[in-house]
Amino acid sequence: MSTTTTESNITAPTLFLDASGERYAYRRFGGGPGHPLLFLQHFTGTLDNWDPAVTDPLAATREVILFDNAGIGRSSGEVPKTIAGMAKHALTFLDGLGLKACDVLGYSLGGMVALQMAQDRPSTFRRIILVGTAPRGGEDIMHLEKPSLARHFRDPALRGYAILRKIFFAPTESSQAAGEAFVGRLAQRQNDLDRPSGPDVAANQITAFREWERFTGDRFADLRSIRHPALVVNGVRDEMIPVSNSYRLVENLPNAVLLVYPDAGHGSLFQFHDSFVSQAAAFLASGQETGPGTSQ
Amino acid sequence: MSTTTTESNITAPTLFLDASGERYAYRRFGGGPGHPLLFLQHFTGTLDNWDPAVTDPLAATREVILFDNAGIGRSSGEVPKTIAGMAKHALTFLDGLGLKACDVLGYSLGGMVALQMAQDRPSTFRRIILVGTAPRGGEDIMHLEKPSLARHFRDPALRGYAILRKIFFAPTESSQAAGEAFVGRLAQRQNDLDRPSGPDVAANQITAFREWERFTGDRFADLRSIRHPALVVNGVRDEMIPVSNSYRLVENLPNAVLLVYPDAGHGSLFQFHDSFVSQAAAFLASGQETGPGTSQ
Numbered sequence: 001m002s003t004t005t006t007e008s009n010i011t012a013p014t015l016f017l018d019a020s021g022e023r024y025a026y027r028r029f030g031g032g033p034g035h036p037l038l039f040l041q042h043f044t045g046t047l048d049n050w051d052p053a054v055t056d057p058l059a060a061t062r063e064v065i066l067f068d069n070a071g072i073g074r075s076s077g078e079v080p081k082t083i084a085g086m087a088k089h090a091l092t093f094l095d096g097l098g099l100k101a102c103d104v105l106g107y108s109l110g111g112m113v114a115l116q117m118a119q120d121r122p123s124t125f126r127r128i129i130l131v132g133t134a135p136r137g138g139e140d141i142m143h144l145e146k147p148s149l150a151r152h153f154r155d156p157a158l159r160g161y162a163i164l165r166k167i168f169f170a171p172t173e174s175s176q177a178a179g180e181a182f183v184g185r186l187a188q189r190q191n192d193l194d195r196p197s198g199p200d201v202a203a204n205q206i207t208a209f210r211e212w213e214r215f216t217g218d219r220f221a222d223l224r225s226i227r228h229p230a231l232v233v234n235g236v237r238d239e240m241i242p243v244s245n246s247y248r249l250v251e252n253l254p255n256a257v258l259l260v261y262p263d264a265g266h267g268s269l270f271q272f273h274d275s276f277v278s279q280a281a282a283f284l285a286s287g288q289e290t291g292p293g294t295s296q
Numbered sequence: 297m298s299t300t301t302t303e304s305n306i307t308a309p310t311l312f313l314d315a316s317g318e319r320y321a322y323r324r325f326g327g328g329p330g331h332p333l334l335f336l337q338h339f340t341g342t343l344d345n346w347d348p349a350v351t352d353p354l355a356a357t358r359e360v361i362l363f364d365n366a367g368i369g370r371s372s373g374e375v376p377k378t379i380a381g382m383a384k385h386a387l388t389f390l391d392g393l394g395l396k397a398c399d400v401l402g403y404s405l406g407g408m409v410a411l412q413m414a415q416d417r418p419s420t421f422r423r424i425i426l427v428g429t430a431p432r433g434g435e436d437i438m439h440l441e442k443p444s445l446a447r448h449f450r451d452p453a454l455r456g457y458a459i460l461r462k463i464f465f466a467p468t469e470s471s472q473a474a475g476e477a478f479v480g481r482l483a484q485r486q487n488d489l490d491r492p493s494g495p496d497v498a499a500n501q502i503t504a505f506r507e508w509e510r511f512t513g514d515r516f517a518d519l520r521s522i523r524h525p526a527l528v529v530n531g532v533r534d535e536m537i538p539v540s541n542s543y544r545l546v547e548n549l550p551n552a553v554l555l556v557y558p559d560a561g562h563g564s565l566f567q568f569h570d571s572f573v574s575q576a577a578a579f580l581a582s583g584q585e586t587g588p589g590t591s592q
Contacts, residue, residue, distance in 0.1 A: 236554075250532050253558070260553065261553060262546065262549070278578075
């Protein structure tokens with residue numbers, strides 16, 4: 001096992017895996033009786049964007065594996081312009097690790113990649129956690145040009161992590177305070193940092209979002225084949241990927257529980273990290289392995 | 297304290313309280329460190345319709361109080377034709393008990409009564425659990441005449457509790473099996489039973505549903521004043537009060553968490569009773585007493 005002795009994303013060393021001609025950056029730490037949990041990251045996010053308040057308590061009872069997809073952070077290659085391309089890299093990475101099955105926490109863009117992986121190779125995942133994400137054919141996915149988001153991207157005062165407080169949290173005192181705490185937790189990691197994503201990363205990922213919004217035929221029908229136990233989580237005030245997308249996920253995935261937090265935006269898992277970790281751990285530890293019965 | 301020594305709705309004696317010219321039937325059992333929890337019942341339901349798999353584990357750490365509103369079971373009086381009328385009776389009952397503040401679990405019709413009570417006298421409740429219910433102005437509330445429900449009401453083979461399996465559970469093998477288990481649990485109580493509700497009860501309650509669907513002015517605005525911590529629960533396949541009503545609740549209540557179960561209809565709390573009890577108990581035990589901040 002390549003498990004490291006450190007148990008926090010503040011200090012876990014970045015590791016590298018060579019597979020199919022690419023070099024993937026990742027971190028792997030923690031351990032315990034739970035199945036390994038793969039973390040798939042949001043738009044432009046790197047290994048350094050994972051909140052230790054989420055990764056570390058989950059790592060207390062299982063290995064967690066944080067992953068830079070191709071072209072992100074210190075991973076080689078081009079950022080794919082489709083979710084399918086990102087799913088392919090993630091499967092190559094898991095194959096390279098020799099991990100036959102794991103749990104997954106897909107956040108935002110990462111949730112879409114997790115859904116695509118579950119369709120492409122269902123045996124990859126045991127249980128699926130989807131936070132702040134959308135199915136193919138979802139609505140209003142990452143339209144950074146809309147006024148409620150564009151005003152933050154245009155604000156020169158918002159540099160580095162500071163913009164995350166505005167776009168991941170609701171415009172209330174309580175949510176903004178949670179956002180400030182979140183940014184503070186990210187800043188705790190001082191060494192062995194990823195290269196922040198530039199405009200080229202953003203452009204390709206936005207192209208992938210636009211492609212993911214398109215659908216043909218029966219909208220959301222592809223979700224019905226994903227019979228894994230799933231936990232879908234969102235903030236009710238998510239401006240980046242509205243909560244309606246989470247509604248459509250649980251209405252069409254055959255075995256998905258929905259959890260929606262109040263007073264929270266896209267970063268609900270960081271704002272309510274204690275509750276989220278507790279819900280996620282209980283979900284991952286649950287013995288129920290099978291989906292519900294078929295319609296009569 | 298009038299707490300009884302039995303800890304189950306299978307055996308708890310029915311009690312009676314005289315207040316403001318009415319006699320209210322109720323059961324009160326259990327105990328522990330938690331706040332008392334008032335149960336407000338569904339359409340035509342009596343004290344005997346509360347699932348011991350839900351009431352009894354909750355009674356292990358708090359008193360639970362099951363209540364027959366006016367004209368239901370062995371309570372005197374007329375069944376009100378408005379939710380507001382039902383809320384008035386429930387407040388009179390709590391006043392008669394001398395209970396200044398409690399938690400509440402309002403299910404279906406009972407959830408609407410809980411919402412009305414929270415508006416009429418906010419201090420009544422500390423925390424609010426709303427299952428399978430709808431806000432004023434909600435959509436498709438208890439339209440028993442629609443084909444998906446009417447076919448069960450027309451079926452002469454469905455007598456007594458048997459119809460509940462059809463209308464409270466989803467048309468899947470797994471959900472129907474859970475429905476059968478639920479009906480079996482209700483049937484465990486053999487003595488000291490309430491009088492089942494007749495067509496007059498149903499007619500007045502349906503009148504109240506039709507009135508509750510109406511709204512004037514800003515739809516759902518009345519919810520924004522209900523700042524209690526709330527847990528909203530539903531089955532994703534609820535035909536009696538569709539899950540969209542739960543979406544509207546958490547989008548407008550300032551401090552409400554949403555939990556939606558897969559493969560479940562109106563009776564999600566009975567189908568997933570272990571999970572529901574665990575979620576409800578954790579919610580009720582949480583220390584957070586205040587709502588989120590105001591918008592900036």
